[in-house]
Amino acid sequence: xxxxxxxxxxxxxxxxxxxxxxxxxxxxxxxxxxxxxxxxxxxxxxxxxxxxxxxxxxxxxxxxxxxxxxxxxxxxxxxxxxxxxxxxxxxxxxxxxxxxxxxxxxxxxxxxxxxxxxxxxxxxxxxxxxxxxxxxxxxxxxxxxxxxxxxxxxxxxxxxxxxxxxxxxxxxxxxxxxxxxxxxxxxxxxxxxxxxxxxxxxxxxxxxxxxxxxxxxxxxxxxxxxxxxxxxxxxxxxxxxxxxxxxxxxxxxxxxxxxxxxxxxxxxxxxxxxxxxxxxxxxxxxxxxxxxxxxxxxxxxxxxxxxxxxxxxxxxxx
Amino acid sequence: xxxxxxxxxxxxxxxxxxxxxxxxxxxxxxxxxxxxxxxxxxxxxxxxxxxxxxxxxxxxxxxxxxxxxxxxxxxxxxxxxxxxxxxxxxxxxxxxxxxxxxxxxxxxxxxxxxxxxxxxxxxxxxxxxxxxxxxxxxxxxxxxxxxxxxxxxxxxxxxxxxxxxxxxxxxxxxxxxxxxxxxxxxxxxxxxxxxxxxxxxxxxxxxxxxxxxxxxxxxxxxxxxxxxxxxxxxxxxxxxxxxxxxxxxxxxxxxxxxx
Numbered sequence: 319x320x321x322x323x324x325x326x327x328x329x330x331x332x333x334x335x336x337x338x339x340x341x342x343x344x345x346x347x348x349x350x351x352x353x354x355x356x357x358x359x360x361x362x363x364x365x366x367x368x369x370x371x372x373x374x375x376x377x378x379x380x381x382x383x384x385x386x387x388x389x390x391x392x393x394x395x396x397x398x399x400x401x402x403x404x405x406x407x408x409x410x411x412x413x414x415x416x417x418x419x420x421x422x423x424x425x426x427x428x429x430x431x432x433x434x435x436x437x438x439x440x441x442x443x444x445x446x447x448x449x450x451x452x453x454x455x456x457x458x459x460x461x462x463x464x465x466x467x468x469x470x471x472x473x474x475x476x477x478x479x480x481x482x483x484x485x486x487x488x489x490x491x492x493x494x495x496x497x498x499x500x501x502x503x504x505x506x507x508x509x510x511x512x513x514x515x516x517x518x519x520x521x522x523x524x525x526x527x528x529x530x531x532x533x534x535x536x537x538x539x540x541x542x543x544x545x546x547x548x549x550x551x552x553x554x555x556x557x558x559x560x561x562x563x564x565x566x567x568x569x570x571x572x573x574x575x576x577x578x579x580x581x582x583x584x585x586x587x588x589x590x591x592x593x594x595x596x597x598x599x600x601x602x603x604x605x606x607x608x609x610x611x612x613x614x615x616x617x618x619x620x621x622x623x624x625x626x627x628x629x630x631x632x633x634x635x636x
Numbered sequence: 637x638x639x640x641x642x643x644x645x646x647x648x649x650x651x652x653x654x655x656x657x658x659x660x661x662x663x664x665x666x667x668x669x670x671x672x673x674x675x676x677x678x679x680x681x682x683x684x685x686x687x688x689x690x691x692x693x694x695x696x697x698x699x700x701x702x703x704x705x706x707x708x709x710x711x712x713x714x715x716x717x718x719x720x721x722x723x724x725x726x727x728x729x730x731x732x733x734x735x736x737x738x739x740x741x742x743x744x745x746x747x748x749x750x751x752x753x754x755x756x757x758x759x760x761x762x763x764x765x766x767x768x769x770x771x772x773x774x775x776x777x778x779x780x781x782x783x784x785x786x787x788x789x790x791x792x793x794x795x796x797x798x799x800x801x802x803x804x805x806x807x808x809x810x811x812x813x814x815x816x817x818x819x820x821x822x823x824x825x826x827x828x829x830x831x832x833x834x835x836x837x838x839x840x841x842x843x844x845x846x847x848x849x850x851x852x853x854x855x856x857x858x859x860x861x862x863x864x865x866x867x868x869x870x871x872x873x874x875x876x877x878x879x880x881x882x883x884x885x886x887x888x889x890x891x892x893x894x895x
Contacts, residue, residue: 503695504742508756508808509732511725518759522746600745600788 370570374561375577383557384578390474390543390553395536397479402486407516409491420487427484433545436477440549442468474546482539489531493524525597533590537583554578644707646671646812646843647692653700654687661687663867664701669812674844676854676875679864680890685847688864689814692845693734694727705734706811732760735805739817741797743789743804749776750785753804761808768807775803779833795826799833806837813837815846851894855879863887 360366374380408420427435443464452458468476497520505515547556558571565571647669654662661684669675677685690696692703694711702709702719710730712719722730744752753772757763763771776782779799789797798818805813815834819827831853838844838857848854854861854875861878863871863886871878871887882888 498740498742500738500740500742501744503690503736503738504744506695506728506731507693507734507736507738507814508804509728509760510756511728514759518755519744523744526746597746600747600790 365569366573367567367570370567371573371577374558374571374574377561379552379557379561380554380574380578383552383554384582386471386552386557387540387543387554388582390471390478390546391536391540393475394478394482394543395532395539397475398482398486398535398539399532401479401483403490403521405483405487406490406494409487410494424484424487427481432477432481432542433548435481436474436546436549439468439476440470440473442473470546470549470551473549474543474551478539478543478546482535485535486532489528489535490524493526493528494520496527497523522597526594526601529590529594529597533586533593536590537586540582540586541579643670645669645704646673646706647845648704648707649688649692649701650703651701652688652691652698652703654684654691654696655699661867662691662698665864665867665869666701667862667869667872669843669845671811671843672841673859674838674842674846674857675860675862676858677845677847677862677864678849678851678854678890680893682866683864684867685864686816689736689816689845689847692812692814693731693736695736697721705730710734728760732756732808733810734812734814735808735810736814736816737798737801737805737818739820741789741794741801741821743797743801745789747788748785749781749787749789749792749800752789752800753807756804757807772803772807775806776800778806778836779803780829793826794822795829798822798830802830802833802837810842812843812845815844815848817847817849819848819850849894851879863890865890 361368405420405423408416409424411417411420446464448461448463449467450458450461452460501519501523502515505519510518543553544555546553547559550556552560554575558575562568562571645668647667649665649667652662652665653660665684665688667675677689679685687696691698692705692710697711702712708730709719709722711727712721714720721727743749744755747755750769750772753775754765754768757768757771758765773782773785776785779802781796781799781803784792784796784800789800792800802818818834819830822830827850831850834844834846834853835857846853846858858875860872861875862869863878863882863884865886870884871882878887879891882891
């Protein structure tokens, strides 16, 4: 039998059709039904008092509490990241006293409950009635009573920030360890001193590993700030508690607080995705994480542009 | 190479020892490299050739002996007969005159090719950005990668990355270039383009110390071939002599292994 190759046969054109997957549809239906049931249970039950939720959602004391929560989250994360980076760099030091101090700090602040640390800072005046700046073991140049310095807000900031620094230090250290040692060799061979190498070579590359967990920690911090309600500091949760202690509308006010926490978390997730995208330069992965990355994954706008094309455009733009 | 006694050697190594813990990796290496000379260091893995290369620009501290680059110690100064380690900044400044090219390229992955090239001239040598960019583009043209200035390293082939790494090393106007197995991590078909750039440098009179397994490169380009084994130099001489009339059994054994 003669074998002939028919090279002229027209190839099918048009889009390819995906294989049918009936079980996916069954799964979709089950999940949809469960979702409707859940929604019904939430909305149809009058005990949730959605009208009360609506009434307090934008009330003055709740919004003031929200602002305090955001402020505490932002400031404690700034303290945590700055101090944590310093601790992580200290941990790498050649001298055992410096790296040992950093290790001791991390050991202590990770090893005691945050709640204890918060109460400790708040009651610092029982240990030291006044705080002063001056020559060590010598004369003091400036002094003030502890009670006037440590307000509920400063106690909360100290507690949250110093504790966060211990966790951030470990994240930053892991990030720096993720940079291959060859990068240090390359920087050194080009005559870059240590500090410059850290700023220009190590930290920018470590960022890619550091950002996702720091974003995670920020979202965690948003909710951890509710712990400072024990210091009678009216952040979001304590503001809600103050209202329901008076009106006994416990559930609706906890819902008010929870919806705000959820809203802020969503915004933070979007921001995190954008930052991740920026630090993914040179890795070919420009999708980023978080909700933004999720949306891009679904729409496939960025995924279909080759990384090389993106880079050339960026280079051209500059 | 006239062998004139008035020439300061570019590298002067005298009885260099290096140990990691109890393990002696270098056991008294003495070697002079003259300006403009291309020296290839050969030897089986573990013979200490890469360690010796890293000692030349003080990426590794030596345990004994001394190394001078262009008449200067890189990591130390002499004070009343003992060697005192220099401050980091001073070491960095002296090291900048010695360029190094690595087996794994070690380009900065978060910066474009052009940014990789201008980083050190701008930050370390304080060159104006425009001038550094101009020179960097010239270097890229020299290694044949003018069209890749805006690309990130991971968008390049291994051979292209290594050529960028060589261009980056050149932007520091080095007096001496150290190559640490520059083609060992490359696919065979990409080795040629990197060796071509190195040949070009050698023709241009660059002083080069090259750790390599590329016997043909050593044969064609090297002025001198140095064979190391177990932390000592077993044989040294012009390539034709070492390859065709090796004097030592250990050299013959090594050459037999690499074919």
